[in-house]
Amino acid sequence: MKLLVTGGAGFIGSHFIRFWLRRHPSDEVVNVDQLGYAGSLERLTDVESHSGYRFVRGDICDSDAVHTLMQGVDGVIHFAAQTHVDRSITDASPFLRTNVEGTGVLLRQAHAQAVRRFIHVSTDEVYGPVLDGAVDERAALSPRSPYAASKAAGDMLAQSFFHTYGLGVIVVRPTNIFGPGQLPEKLIPLCLTHAYEGRPIPIYGDGLQRRAWLFVDDLCDALERIMEQGSAGSIYNVASPQERTNLETVRRILQLVDRSTDLIQFVMDRPGHDRRYAMDDRALCLLGWQAKTSFEEGLSSTVKWYWQHAEWWRPIVQALRENPYHWLNRPFGSGSVQTSGAVV
Ligand code: DAU
16 A cells, blocks of 8 residues: 655654554555654654655645655545644644645645545644533534634535545544654643743643643554544544643643642733533544553653653754744733633
8 A cells, every 4th residue: 555644744644654654564655744844854763764665855735746746645644734723823824825725735636646545634623612521523613723724624625525526535633642752832742841941831821721632642543543444525533531721731741750830830821712622532433443542651651752852852942932922922911812701
């Protein structure tokens, strides 16, 4: 089987490539990645010498390049995306370009070359906040950040290619993922790297927003099952029962690394901040999937990894610090933003 992985130098994409090649050593995997700010080939040094692996630097919006890459491909797994909500608040345009236009280019080329399977990796954020209970795949979409809206547009475009052309599209909506090698702009690695350097850890608003965490290997396992057994035209949520407030998550990390909670600094809330996401993933469980890694196990291996790989994240953290989000420049209390009915 020949797979085209988009965004394979990113956090989840790189874990997926490693996972896939370990389990399917005779497959061919082509990784196309633009190597933007979130891409790093250092994540893949251990698979570079695998005979079935090939890296191509390229932009998914480049139709000619995608046309060439798609030749002879049996399945596409599309991770390439702008993924950080805070960035989308500062500037939505890269999100529209990659997540909508780029997805459209891939879909058109996959259709033109009769690719059998197209897995579109989306997000639970397309459902918007879920204050009680959990939503299944039939729930209406209500994205609230430019990031989530761009992903929802990509989802719909992908599904339209199934309905209109019969392309073997499957949309996957994962919960919050964490693990080694995640870019330190996301909450868990941000907290770890700040704790390591003794810097304050910004908690947006009251820190009582809830997120359900899943270890990255469990997502790779879900994606493999979906690739092999999922039905074309379907949507699969990938959920986690491991729900915590952000404050609980940060406090637990500080405890694990033996740092004081005095590092916690409450800052202005993220505009439009979703309080909670929660999904029902019975459709995926029917394929035999079940998460194998507890939050505690995943967190302790993640902590260990960041503690041992400061040389990887230090320059990244430095570069990220040079471009702070404009809306985050004010300390808590100096501005006011309407969030979920409460003024913070
Ligand atoms: O739910 C899936 C989504 O999870 C993915 O689709 C997104 O690509 C991914 O970025 C993630 O979105 P979140 O906004 O939930 O993740 P993030 O790590 O940015 O933030 C997690 C929570 O922590 C969120 O409630 C905001 C809060 N937070 C985040 C940062 C970076 C803080 O309080 N302080 C921070 O400095």
